[in-house]
Amino acid sequence: MEPSFWHEKWQLQQIGFHQQQVNPFLVKYWSQLGLVEQTEVFVPLCGKSLDMCYLAEQRHRVLGCELNPLAVEQFFTYNQLTYQVNNVGEHGLFSADEVCIYQGDIFTLPHDITKKIGGFYDRAALIAWPETMRQQYANALAKLIPASVSGLLITLDYPQDTLKGPPFAVSPDWVETHLAPYFEVELLECVDVLADNPRFVNKQVPWLNEAVYKLTRKS
Ligand SMILES: C[S@@+](CC[C@H](N)C(=O)[O-])C[C@H]1O[C@@H](n2cnc3c(N)ncnc32)[C@H](O)[C@@H]1O
Numbered sequence: 136m137e138p139s140f141w142h143e144k145w146q147l148q149q150i151g152f153h154q155q156q157v158n159p160f161l162v163k164y165w166s167q168l169g170l171v172e173q174t175e176v177f178v179p180l181c182g183k184s185l186d187m188c189y190l191a192e193q194r195h196r197v198l199g200c201e202l203n204p205l206a207v208e209q210f211f212t213y214n215q216l217t218y219q220v221n222n223v224g225e226h227g228l229f230s231a232d233e234v235c236i237y238q239g240d241i242f243t244l245p246h247d248i249t250k251k252i253g254g255f256y257d258r259a260a261l262i263a264w265p266e267t268m269r270q271q272y273a274n275a276l277a278k279l280i281p282a283s284v285s286g287l288l289i290t291l292d293y294p295q296d297t298l299k300g301p302p303f304a305v306s307p308d309w310v311e312t313h314l315a316p317y318f319e320v321e322l323l324e325c326v327d328v329l330a331d332n333p334r335f336v337n338k339q340v341p342w343l344n345e346a347v348y349k350l351t352r353k354s
Pocket of ligand 1 (some may be wrong): 152202259
């Protein structure tokens with residue numbers, strides 16, 4: 136989606152993607168990555184997700200990237216984190232002790248910013264892109280993730296013709312075809328979450344699968 140789409144969503148606070156709880160898949164599977172304390176974890180398209188608080192509670196250093204400044208400010212304000220703002224090139228860098236967020240476009244984030252990460256977490260980032268832009272995002276993500284680094288990817292899949300995204304449907308086949316050139320791909324779990332999503336129920340979407348993958352960047 137174009138930046139203007141997301142800026143308008145944040146301005147109007149039409150942020151149905153934002154979860155009031157930490158994602159259960161994150162809690163269930165994060166330890167499988169085996170990351171030690173102080174590992175830096177990259178969270179692309181992070182919004183104001185509470186999942187970043189969970190990662191910080193695991194004593195990781197969180198490095199987010201988010202386009203919209205209001206989202207970033209709300210993250211720090213709502214979580215009562217004192218932060219500083221600096222400019223780094225065209226990005227704003229919002230920093231607190233445990234969490235730093237680069238505010239700006241992920242496509243222009245310099246690659247050296249993520250060169251020390253030891254993990255990553257993509258929830259509602261890959262699925263935020265329509266199919267026409269998804270590969271471009273996957274390429275950008277792959278460039279930002281150093282070799283051997285693992286992360287979790289959480290996707291949704293449903294019959295795309297029954298609902299206009301975002302979120303857009305991403306099938307296991309798409310993940311295998313388009314991410315396997317860059318990442319080792321392991322499907323950890325896939326569950327039908329239709330009953331928990333009234334927007335999809337109301338549009339008579341017949342099924343809605345949420346999947347969590349472990350991805351490890353190939354050399
Ligand atoms: C569907 S939301 C998901 C947010 C977060 N991952 C979560 O789970 O709540 C997608 C987010 O990506 C941000 N975004 C969209 N395009 C972006 C870009 N080019 N660079 C950085 N962030 C972007 C949007 O502002 C929005 O907050």
